[in-house]
Amino acid sequence: MQFVSRHNKNKSVTVGKAVDRYPHQLQLYTDPPTDNISLREFEDFAVERLKVLKAVETVGVRHVKGSKDYNEALTKEFRTLNVQGIMKSITSRHRQPPDETELLERRKDHISHFILRLAYCRSEELRRWFIAQEVDLFRSRFVLESKDSIYKFLKLNNLDYQPISEQEKKDNLSELQAASPRSSSITDYYKVPFTEVLDLVKSRKVYLRSGFAYVPDNELIVIIISVFRSKLSRALAVTCRSLPQLEEDDRLLPMLSGLSKRYLGQDYTNKKALSGNITVEMIDGLSKTSFPLCMQQLHQAFRQNHHLRHWGRMQYGLFLKGIGLSLDEALRFWRTEFLKKMDPDKFDKSYSYTIRHNYGKEGKRTDYTPYSCIKVITTNTPAVGDHHGCPFRHTDPELLKQRLQSQMMSKDVVDEIISLCKTSHYQLACGRYFDWSHKSDTKFNPNHPNQYFEESQHFLSGDRMSQNDKADTQSSQNNVKIVQSQTFSQKSVSTPPPDQTRDEFDFDEDTDIEMQNTEIPEL
Amino acid sequence: MATTRDYDSSSLPDLLPLYYKRLFPYGPYYKWLNYGGVPKTYFTHREFSFTLKDDIYIRYQSFTDQQELEKEIQKKCPYKIDIGAIFSHKPKDHKTVKAAAFQAQEKELVFDIDMTDYDDVRNCCSDANICKKCWPLMIFAVKILDRALREDFGFDHLLWIYSGRRGIHCWVCDEEARKLSQNARTAVAEYLSIVKGGDSQVRKVILNEGNYHPSISKAIEIIRSSFKNYAVKLQDFLGDDVKLNKVLQLIPDEGFRKDVADALEKMDDVRQNSSARWTAIVALTEAVKTKGEYRKCHSVVEEIMLQYCYPRLDVNVSTGVNHLLKSPFCVHPKTGRVCVTIDPDDIESFDPFAVPTISQLCDELNQSEVGNEDSGKKRTKDYRQTSLKGPVLVFDGFLKKLEATWKGRLIQQSDLKREF
Ligand code: SF4
Numbered sequence: 001m002q003f004v005s006r007h008n009k010n011k012s013v014t015v016g017k018a019v020d021r022y023p024h025q026l027q028l029y030t031d032p033p034t035d036n037i038s039l040r041e042f043e044d045f046a047v048e049r050l051k052v053l054k055a056v057e058t059v060g061v062r063h064v065k066g067s068k069d070y071n072e073a074l075t076k077e078f079r080t081l082n083v084q085g086i087m088k089s090i091t092s093r094h095r096q097p098p099d100e101t102e103l104l105e106r107r108k109d110h111i112s113h114f115i116l117r118l119a120y121c122r123s124e125e126l127r128r129w130f131i132a133q134e135v136d137l138f139r140s141r142f143v144l145e146s147k148d149s150i151y152k153f154l155k156l157n158n159l160d161y162q163p164i165s166e167q168e169k170k171d172n173l174s175e176l177q178a179a180s181p182r183s184s185s186i187t188d189y190y191k192v193p194f195t196e197v198l199d200l201v202k203s204r205k206v207y208l209r210s211g212f213a214y215v216p217d218n219e220l221i222v223i224i225i226s227v228f229r230s231k232l233s234r235a236l237a238v239t240c241r242s243l244p245q246l247e248e249d250d251r252l253l254p255m256l257s258g259l260s261k262r263y264l265g266q267d268y269t270n271k272k273a274l275s276g277n278i279t280v281e282m283i284d285g286l287s288k289t290s291f292p293l294c295m296q297q298l299h300q301a302f303r304q305n306h307h308l309r310h311w312g313r314m315q316y317g318l319f320l321k322g323i324g325l326s327l328d329e330a331l332r333f334w335r336t337e338f339l340k341k342m343d344p345d346k347f348d349k350s351y352s353y354t355i356r357h358n359y360g361k362e363g364k365r366t367d368y369t370p371y372s373c374i375k376v377i378t379t380n381t382p383a384v385g386d387h388h389g390c391p392f393r394h395t396d397p398e399l400l401k402q403r404l405q406s407q408m409m410s411k412d413v414v415d416e417i418i419s420l421c422k423t424s425h426y427q428l429a430c431g432r433y434f435d436w437s438h439k440s441d442t443k444f445n446p447n448h449p450n451q452y453f454e455e456s457q458h459f460l461s462g463d464r465m466s467q468n469d470k471a472d473t474q475s476s477q478n479n480v481k482i483v484q485s486q487t488f489s490q491k492s493v494s495t496p497p498p499d500q501t502r503d504e505f506d507f508d509e510d511t512d513i514e515m516q517n518t519e520i521p522e523l
Numbered sequence: 524m525a526t527t528r529d530y531d532s533s534s535l536p537d538l539l540p541l542y543y544k545r546l547f548p549y550g551p552y553y554k555w556l557n558y559g560g561v562p563k564t565y566f567t568h569r570e571f572s573f574t575l576k577d578d579i580y581i582r583y584q585s586f587t588d589q590q591e592l593e594k595e596i597q598k599k600c601p602y603k604i605d606i607g608a609i610f611s612h613k614p615k616d617h618k619t620v621k622a623a624a625f626q627a628q629e630k631e632l633v634f635d636i637d638m639t640d641y642d643d644v645r646n647c648c649s650d651a652n653i654c655k656k657c658w659p660l661m662i663f664a665v666k667i668l669d670r671a672l673r674e675d676f677g678f679d680h681l682l683w684i685y686s687g688r689r690g691i692h693c694w695v696c697d698e699e700a701r702k703l704s705q706n707a708r709t710a711v712a713e714y715l716s717i718v719k720g721g722d723s724q725v726r727k728v729i730l731n732e733g734n735y736h737p738s739i740s741k742a743i744e745i746i747r748s749s750f751k752n753y754a755v756k757l758q759d760f761l762g763d764d765v766k767l768n769k770v771l772q773l774i775p776d777e778g779f780r781k782d783v784a785d786a787l788e789k790m791d792d793v794r795q796n797s798s799a800r801w802t803a804i805v806a807l808t809e810a811v812k813t814k815g816e817y818r819k820c821h822s823v824v825e826e827i828m829l830q831y832c833y834p835r836l837d838v839n840v841s842t843g844v845n846h847l848l849k850s851p852f853c854v855h856p857k858t859g860r861v862c863v864t865i866d867p868d869d870i871e872s873f874d875p876f877a878v879p880t881i882s883q884l885c886d887e888l889n890q891s892e893v894g895n896e897d898s899g900k901k902r903t904k905d906y907r908q909t910s911l912k913g914p915v916l917v918f919d920g921f922l923k924k925l926e927a928t929w930k931g932r933l934i935q936q937s938d939l940k941r942e943f
């Protein structure tokens with residue numbers, strides 16, 4: 001893509017050429033654009049697509065994806081956005097054959113997508129966000145397409161899958177139907193390597209045999225989405241690697257990083273402001289007034305057992321770092337508690353390393369980021385002996401009920417929270433909990449445990465709610481800070497866990513020493 | 524039969540040199556990890572890590588060939604060897620390449636099943652301890668996972684290893700498995716995980732009403748076939764009221780839970796035992812089902828069986844390409860037992876308490892020396908003259924099948940070359 005700084009360079013797409021280039025309103029964004037575009041256009045396109053993605057995100061947090069409510073909310077949201085272009089293809093019927101406006105929209109869809117790739121390829125967190133929203137956007141557009149249109153799209157992109165034969169279907173019918181309950185005898189099945197439909201494998205929604213997944217036609221979209229996702233994910237990695245070249249263009253660099261920052265909201269990675277304000281003695285008190293439930297749970301478990309397992313230490317330790325516990329205080333905090341059950345030697349050998357590691361003082365010296373809600377909710381599902389995770393997601397409804405009641409919560413609120421959990425609205429449930437425990441009516445929805453903490457502190461010190469809560473009040477106009485509120489059900493590229501082995505050969509009863517983290521100099 | 528008592532962990536430093544000199548099966552071991560040299564860098568770019576005496580831990584070891592591997596192991600006499608990924612560069616050179624360029628590329632898909640993860644459903648032991656009453660859990664695990672990995676995922680080359688103390692490992696060595704991405708590994712591990720949730724979740728298995736996924740149905744059949752023997756006989760899992768209560772907690776429908784509790788309480792004293800209680804729970808469930816109140820109890824029996832017996836994977840071990848796992852044929856420093864291969868088809872007869880310890884092996888070696896002093900014939904490898912023989916034979920069988928895969932590849936490659 002060439003960037004030209006002359007303003008308002010006229011649109012040079014001619015319809016004839018464009019039909020070839022954009023034969024379908026849906027795209028897999030395989031080839032980058034080759035047009036010349038002006039800087040002004042560059043920024044407009046980008047901002048417009050961001051608004052769209054932001055809308056996709058907001059709706060995704062509130063509604064179950066793919067549900068009727070979701071689709072309606074999305075359409076409504078796009079209408080209010082009133083953006084020309086990209087979204088037209090969702091809100092209006094397509095003209096056949098496409099006229100010039102339609103083609104310009106496709107072009108904008110294409111180019112704006114590629115611009116955001118540049119802005120959002122630079123970090124794991126950004127990529128994760130971008131992929132999640134683009135995938136949801138693609139999905140919501142895909143399901144609106146007619147059968148014919150989908151067929152055409154698949155053909156155009158060399159994705160023509162063939163259903164299995166009637167005979168093969170007959171031979172496996174009972175297994176096929178048991179694996180995919182929504183299928184019937186007229187369902188067609190597509191046989192693909194299981195690696196192409198990981199989402200369906202993961203949730204056991206397909207029949208697997210000898211490495212092949214038998215995907216019922218109503219789940220065909222999963223295959224397409226998976227192609228879309230993996231292409232995008234790979235492309236972002238490539239873009240990221242080639243970015244340094246681009247950055248020599250000093251007109252673009254500030255704009256790109258501005259774009260990603262402006263729309264991703266608070267970045268807890270580089271937040272230094274709070275560091276050092278919190279001492280060990282304050283933690284007990286704060287845990288009662290300002291910790292979200294997930295951290296309360298970890299704190300109590302830690303005080304009770306004088307121990308936390310790996311992911312618990314990570315989730316809690318990084319959170320504490322985020323609220324301003326300095327490294328020295330952190331060491332003091334963990335040490336005191338651990339030593340109630342462990343000898344100092346062992347602590348120093350096996351645990352203090354991880355803590356220093358979290359603060360970027362050991363190993364690769366990366367400063368680790370506190371986990372966001374989405375990360376807590378979707379990754380590292382707790383197992384036996386664990387206390388991490390999100391209580392709204394990972395606790396038995398019965399047990400959660402008991403716990404909330406023991407905090408003297410009234411039945412109405414408990415019921416409301418439980419029903420939010422049951423419909424997978426974990427963050428909304430957490431927001432409700434916030435309002436209840438603060439006796440407030442902020443309608444604040446957390447997307448980060450540290451944000452929860454800060455909101456609570458603001459609130460208690462009498463400040464008005466900080467700008468964050470406005471995330472949900474459709475203020476997607478220019479220059480308004482839009483904060484990321486990620487959705488729980490996105491399937492995202494997960495952060496690779498730090499190297500570690502876990503094996504039974506520990507030096508003690510403890511089952512999860514990350515000895516592998518202890519990079520002892522080579523001999 | 525040798526017991527752990529014969530082994531004294533303070534003797535380890537004295538025994539390891541002999542073990543690594545004469546007993547460790549380098550030949551087959553190298554043959555495995557070299558994968559026929561397809562591609563050539565497969566062995567040289569593989570990370571090994573050693574844990575030495577006093578917990579000194581060295582990562583990023585790599586070797587050019589079997590000889591160098593042997594030499595290093597014998598020199599360092601590691602207490603533990605871990606096997607890591609195949610990297611983009613030789614791991615020992617990792618300091619000389621840019622951190623971003625040094626990347627883990629492939630590794631076997633591995634599984635780690637550890638008895639400590641079953642503490643909430645074992646009545647006999649906890650933590651690192653195991654006994655004959657809980658070992659059947661590992662038998663279930665091998666049978667269920669072995670079936671699923673072969674039939675569902677189509678993998679053929681599974682290496683099962685006893686981890687020397689309280690668990691088992693599985694190395695899936697098919698080429699497709701070694702090339703899996705992190706996401707794919709996660710998906711496989713999730714597919715195989717049915718028991719979910721931490722300490723705040725009592726009911727850890729939740730099945731949908733209606734037909735179960737074929738993979739779950741097959742697991743249930745495997746468990747059902749020896750559930751009575753294991754849960755009722757060995758574990759006595761409904762033997763007292765505390766245990767009974769734990770099981771009742773797993774019934775989601777409050778009304779039905781109460782009905783079952785009442786019915787059980789009314790039974791005669793002589794029938795207040797695991798066997799009669801379990802029979803009663805199954806019968807009550809059936810009765811309610813036939814009455815048409817299917818919803819109330821559709822999967823109660825199956826969920827209980829799965830929660831008590833279904834394999835519990837440490838998912839984190841499986842997902843990372845860069846995750847290290849203890850190598851087969853290491854010696855567990857606490858028990859002295861060798862991490863031997865297990866034949867999955869004969870898992871029933873595998874006895875973890877009969878696995879040879881390092882001290883036993885060294886004794887056997889000395890004995891055979893005495894008897895064989897003057898036989899000038901070609902010497903068989905030392906490990907084949909001790910109790911390691913059985914496990915090495917299992918390993919041989921695994922390798923033979925594996926070899927066939929790269930023989931095919933090598934022929935292909937040389938055919939290509941011959942074309943011009
Ligand atoms: S929603 Fe976020 S902040 Fe609230 S409990 Fe869950 S993870 Fe913690």
Ligand SMILES: [Zn+2]
Nearest residue numbers: 647648654657
């Ligand atoms: Zn036991």
